Amino acid sequence: MQLDDMRIFVATVDAHNFTAAARRLALSKQFVSRRVMALEEALGVQLLIRNTRKLAVTELGQEFYERAKRILGEVEDAEQAMSLRRAGPRGLLRVSAPMSFGMTHLSPLVAAFLREHGDVRFDMELSDRTADVVGEGFDMAIRIGTLADSTLIAQKLVDVRMVACCSPGYRRRRGAPAAPADLQRHACLLYGHGGAVNWEFIVEGAHKSIEVHGPLRANNGELIRDAAVAGLGIARLPDFIVADALKSGKLVTVLEEFLPAAASVYAVYPQHRQSSLTIRAFVEFLRKHLKKQLAA
Numbered sequence: 001m002q003l004d005d006m007r008i009f010v011a012t013v014d015a016h017n018f019t020a021a022a023r024r025l026a027l028s029k030q031f032v033s034r035r036v037m038a039l040e041e042a043l044g045v046q047l048l049i050r051n052t053r054k055l056a057v058t059e060l061g062q063e064f065y066e067r068a069k070r071i072l073g074e075v076e077d078a079e080q081a082m083s084l085r086r087a088g089p090r091g092l093l094r095v096s097a098p099m100s101f102g103m104t105h106l107s108p109l110v111a112a113f114l115r116e117h118g119d120v121r122f123d124m125e126l127s128d129r130t131a132d133v134v135g136e137g138f139d140m141a142i143r144i145g146t147l148a149d150s151t152l153i154a155q156k157l158v159d160v161r162m163v164a165c166c167s168p169g170y171r172r173r174r175g176a177p178a179a180p181a182d183l184q185r186h187a188c189l190l191y192g193h194g195g196a197v198n199w200e201f202i203v204e205g206a207h208k209s210i211e212v213h214g215p216l217r218a219n220n221g222e223l224i225r226d227a228a229v230a231g232l233g234i235a236r237l238p239d240f241i242v243a244d245a246l247k248s249g250k251l252v253t254v255l256e257e258f259l260p261a262a263a264s265v266y267a268v269y270p271q272h273r274q275s276s277l278t279i280r281a282f283v284e285f286l287r288k289h290l291k292k293q294l295a296a
Helices: 002-017 020-026 029-041 059-083 101-114 168-174 180-185 223-229 239-248 275-296
Strands: 048-050 055-057 091-097 118-128 139-145 151-162 164-167 189-190 197-203 206-212 214-218 234-238 261-270
Touching: 002 020, 002 059, 002 164, 020 029, 020 139, 091 101, 091 164, 091 275, 101 118, 101 223, 118 151, 139 206, 139 275, 151 275, 164 189, 164 239, 168 261, 180 197, 180 206, 189 197, 189 223, 214 223, 223 234, 223 239, 234 239, 261 275
Parallel strands: 091 118, 091 139, 189 214, 189 234
Antiparallel strands: 048 055, 139 261, 151 261, 164 234, 197 206
């Protein structure tokens, strides 16, 4: 079994088909298909189920994929550790990040990092879905807010100020909540995924969690902000999403005296990537520059 065949197999699973994998690897589709078949023959197991539309990974194929990712990551780390004796970070970094945060803050920082480290390449996915970092082959992801329990390593980058706000028209119609508990009688615009949504405030020096309900839930901050501007209810969002609307008067803050708790921005990555010098360099770069921009 050749290490290059392992790389081709991992790229094929990540790309979901031979054509995309071949394009990513700058190889022919036929060569990629033959090398995966050779790998299956060498292992004596079927790794992929092939059909005309897309590839499916067998149970053994998924197990091999996860092990191969770890092995390839360790090989890359070993290569980087040696090369970095003479040079800086290098290699491909696949990163998943929220859309709003990525466009507003990561975009210029990725460009600045690439200017400093010419041997690094990025494959960025900006999406408000929560990516499966290990299963989808990401090296790192940016997460905002409370982290779900996982085996991922989390590095805190910065805190961002949270803002509760609504349109002036909504405030005239419904009045402003005098205390966080009043939110239960208001239309709240829910930023997040399924399940109950709780907003945290500081009441008499203690953190208090309020379950809120409303006419709209979305996993995109700009959509929630625009709904608030349209007068549909009260939103609780990171300052970087609503700053311009607050400045222009399209939104006004509520409950500001209760100091909504800051949300933390994290870089998360698989345990087998913790020794990656490129990841460590990028995390430290983000921490340094985001603190200047977003310190709550």
